[in-house]
Amino acid sequence: MIPLSWLLALSGVLFCIGVVGVLVRRNALVIFMSIELMLNAANLAFVAFSRHLNSLDGQVFVFFVMTVAAAEVAVGLAIIVNLFRLRETVFVDEINLLKG
C-alpha cells in the first residue's frame, strides 16, 4: 500500500512542473499541456484523499474536472488552431497585438 504522502508529493511535483511549464514555455500548445498537467495533479490529489478517507466524493470531483477539462481542451485547441491560421505561429511572445 502506497502511503498518502507519496501520492501527495507526486501530485505537488506534477503541479509545480505544470506551473513552471506555463511560466517558462513559449509554445501555446506546450503551455496548454502544462495546464492539463496541473489539472491532473489536482485530480491525483483528489483520488488519493478519496482512498485515504474511504469516501467517493473525491472521485466524483475528478469526473467533473475531467469533463470540464475535455470541454476546455476542445475550446482551447480550436483557439490555438485559429490563431495559427491567422498568425502562422503558436509562440505566445509573438502574439502581442493587444500589448500597447
Add this chain to the structure above:
Amino acid sequence: MEGAAYHLWLIPGLPLAAVLLNLLAGHRLGRRGVGWLACGAAGLAFAWSVVAVLRLAGLPAEHRAVAEGVYTWMRVADLRVDVSFLLDPLSAVMILVVTGVGFLIHVYSTGYMAHDPDVRRFFLYLNLFMFAMLTLVLADNFLLMFVGWEGVGLCSYLLIGFWYARPAAAAAGKKAFIVNRIGDYGFLLAMMAIFAAAGTLRYHEVFALAPGLFVAGGAAVTTITLLLFLGATGKSAQLPLYVWLPDAMEGPTPVSALIHAATMVTAGVYMVARTHVLYQLAPVSLEVVAWVGGLTALFAATIGLAQNDIKRVLAYSTVSQLGYMFLACGVGAFAAGIFHLMTHAFFKALLFLGAGSVIHALSDEQDLRRMGGLHARLPWTHFTMLVATLAIAGIPPFAGFFSKDEILTAAFASGHAALWVVGLAGALLTAFYMFRLYVLAFRGRPRLSPEAERHLHESPPAMIVPLFVLAVLSLVGGLVGPPLVEGGHPFARWLAPVFGGGHGGGHAGTAAHAVAPAVEWALLAASVLVAAAGIVLAFRSYLWSPETATRLRERFAGAHRLLLDKYRVDELYERTAVRGVYETARAAWRFFDVRVVDGVVNGVGTTFEAASAVLRLFQTGSVGTYALFITLGVAALLFHFLRP
C-alpha cells in the same frame, strides 16, 4: 400714534420702484420714457417729502421726531435691526435737499444726456442713487444708514465710470471706490464699537445711553467718533482721503452735480451732525474735525487756484466747501454746518449744471483756456452761473454769504481764532478762484476752437429751467438763516430739537450768539471785504490786466507748478500706499501663492509621478510576468498560512 400717516417708506421707495420698472420694462419705454419715469419718481419723492415735512412742522417742536418701522430686518441675540425710517428736522432738511435738488438734476439730465446712447442705464443708476441716499438720511439706526452709505458709494462708482470705455473714467471710478473703502472701514469699526458698548444701533437709544455709557472725553467715545470721522473723510472727501473727488469728475456732469457736489459727499457732514451727541462727549474728536475741515478748506482752495479744467476747479471747490461744513461741526455749530450743506447744495449744483451747460454748448470742451467771452453767447447760463458764483464767493444777500459767515462767526465765537483766520483765507481764495473761473469762461475775448465755435448753442429748456430754479434758491436760500437774530434764526430754531436748543450753551448749534452784536458786525464786514477783495483781484488778474496773472505765474513758477500738480499728493499716495499694497501683495504672492498653494498642488502631482515611475515597472503587459507574480503570490500565501 399718528405714525402711519407719514408713509416715509414712500420717499426712498418711489425711486426704487422706478429702478425696478426700468429694469423690467425700460426697453419698452424708449429714450424719453425712461427720462420721464426717472424724473417722475424723483418728483413724486420730492412732493411726498414736502407733504411729510409739512406734517412734521405741524407738530410741537419737542415732538418733531417720527420713526416708522417697515419691517424687522434681522434679530440675532441682542442685535435687532429694523428697516425703519426717522423723520426729524435734520433728516427733513436732508430729504428736501436730496429730492429737491435731485429732481432738478434729473430734469436737467434729460437734456444733457439726450445724445447719449445709454440713457436708460444712466437713469437707472441715478434713481438707484436716490434710493440709497434717501435710505442713508432717513435711516433710524446705524446699520441701515450704512446700507445707504454703501449704496451711494456703489452708485457713485457706477456713475463715475458711466462711460466705462474711457480708461480714465474706469480708473476714476475704481479710485473713488477704493479710497471710500478705507473710510467705510472706519465707519464699520465705529459701528461695532457702538454696538459693543451700547448693545443697540438705534440712534435714539444710543444717544440716550451715551452720557451714562461713556466718560466725557474718555478714550472709548473719542475712538468711536474718530473712526466715524474717518468714514466721513472718505465719503466727504476731506484730508487725507479727498483724492478721489477731483478724479470723479470723469463722470457725466449731472452726476458731478448730484452726487459729487450736492448730496452724497455731504453724507459725512450729515453723519457727524447726526452723531453730534457722541461728538459732544469727545472734545478731542471735535477739535480734530474742526482742524481737518479748516485745513481741507484752505488746502483744496489753493489747488483750485491753478486748475484749468472747469469741473476740476469746481471739484476742489467742493472739497473746500465740505471742509467749511466740518469746520462748523468741529466748533460745535452743527446747525451752521447743515445750513451750509443746504446752501452749498443749491449753489454748487447750480455751478456744476451751469458748467455742464457750458460743456454741452462747447461740444465737450472743459478747458478754461479754450473758453472766454461766453456771456453774450450763453446769456441764461451766464446769468445763473454769475448768481452761483456770487453765492459761493459769499456776497450778500446770496445764500453762501449767510451760511459761510455763520460758520466763521461760530469758529471765532468758540475761541478758535486761528481757524477763523484759516477760514477767512479760504474765503478769499474761494472768491478769487471762482471769479477766475467766471472771468476765464464768460468774460474776455473768446478763445474757442473753431469746432466748438461752429456748434455753439444755448442749452435746451430742460437744462435752463433747473438752472433758474437753482439760481432762485441760491439767491434766497440763505434768507432762512440771517445773522444777528435774537434767539437764533429760523433755520437754527428748526434744527434746535435735534441739536438741543439752548441747553448746550455754546454748543447749541447757534454758537454765533455767544458774541456781542458789535463783534458779529465786525466779523460780517471782514468776510464781505475779503470776498470783495478776492473778486476784485480775480478781475484784475484775468480781465483788466491779464499780464498780471502771467507775471505772477512766471514769478512763482515753482509754486504754480506745485499747485497745478495738486501738491503731487496723488504721486505721494502712489509711491507709499498704492505701491506699498502692491509690494505686499507681490511678496505674499511670491511666498504664499507660489510656494504654498502652487507647492501643494505641484507636490501632489510630483508625488504621484514618482510613485507611478516605480509602479509602472510592474505593468509590463506580458501575461507571463503577471502569471509569475500570481504564482509567487500564491506561494507566499501558502507559505504564510501553512508554515508549521
